Amino acid sequence: KAGVTQTPRYLIKTRGQQVTLSCSPISGHRSVSWYQQTPGQGLQFLFEYFSETQRNKGNFPGRFSGRQFSNSRSEMNVSTLELGDSALYLCASSLGLGPGANVLTFGAGSRLTVL
Amino acid sequence: SQKIEQNSEALNIQEGKTATLTCNYTNYSPAYLQWYRQDPGRGPVFLLLIRENEKGKRKERLKVTFDTTLKQSLFHITASQPADSATYLCALDIRNTNAGKSTFGDGTTLTVKP
Numbered sequence: 001k002a003g004v005t006q007t008p009r010y011l012i013k014t015r016g017q018q019v020t021l022s023c024s025p026i027s028g029h030r031s032v033s034w035y036q037q038t039p040g041q042g043l044q045f046l047f048e049y050f051s052e053t054q055r056n057k058g059n060f061p062g063r064f065s066g067r068q069f070s071n072s073r074s075e076m077n078v079s080t081l082e083l084g085d086s087a088l089y090l091c092a093s094s095l096g097l098g099p100g101a102n103v104l105t106f107g108a109g110s111r112l113t114v115l
Numbered sequence: 116s117q118k119i120e121q122n123s124e125a126l127n128i129q130e131g132k133t134a135t136l137t138c139n140y141t142n143y144s145p146a147y148l149q150w151y152r153q154d155p156g157r158g159p160v161f162l163l164l165i166r167e168n169e170k171g172k173r174k175e176r177l178k179v180t181f182d183t184t185l186k187q188s189l190f191h192i193t194a195s196q197p198a199d200s201a202t203y204l205c206a207l208d209i210r211n212t213n214a215g216k217s218t219f220g221d222g223t224t225l226t227v228k229p
Contacts, residue, residue, distance in 0.1 A: 004158075033216065033217075035219075042219060042220070042221040042222065043159075043204065043219040045216055045217070045218065048216050056216040058216075090158050090159075092158070102147065102149075102208050102216075102217060103149070103161050103164060104149075104151075104159075104161060104206075104217060105161065106151075106158030106159050106160070107158050108156075108157055108158050109156075109157070109158050111156075
């Protein structure tokens with residue numbers, strides 16, 4: 001079956017711009033999580049969506065937002081980009097049905113560079 | 116504060132030896148602990164999951180232990196091969212949390228030399 005697909009794979013933006021990243025989960029997975037990965041901070045949890053509702057949220061400013069559509073596809077948006085937002089943004093999907101069902105399948109990531 | 120520490124940033128071993136990676140945590144009560152492998156430029160790939168009531172689990176050349184008293188998990192790769200070279204991440208899931216929010220360690224980069 002197809003894996004988790006993230007688009008775009010690479011993008012370059014300038015400070016102050018905004019960006020939208022897309023994630024298509026594995027068919028049948030209703031949970032989509034987003035993580036930010038940087039060399040200094042490792043994998044940091046952004047938020048998780050389940051059945052179009054944000055169910056969990058990490059400690060990121062409000063510039064980071066997301067949504068999930070009825071087909072479980074998800075988007076995340078970062079507004080007013082800062083240099084420190086340069087990172088690999090990873091999307092992961094899972095069944096999302098509770099403890100024990102949290103094995104994450106990650107996409108290849110979207111590499112964002114902010115100049 | 117809650118903290119997850121993986122033994123070292125880098126681990127170098129000779130092919131054929133057993134690699135042992137450590138994941139220590141403080142101020143957590145994880146119900147599950149997972150190990151993932153990440154290659155450069157790729158997303159992490161799930162390897163093993165162990166529950167708090169399990170002492171150990173094995174999958175082919177991989178073995179994981181989980182000691183909730185020591186607050187530690189050990190991840191072993193036996194008969195290591197250069198293809199095992201990658202970054203290995205541990206991830207914790209606390210009890211009664213909704214799925215989708217795992218907390219990751221910073222990872223250990225393993226290099227297996229031929």
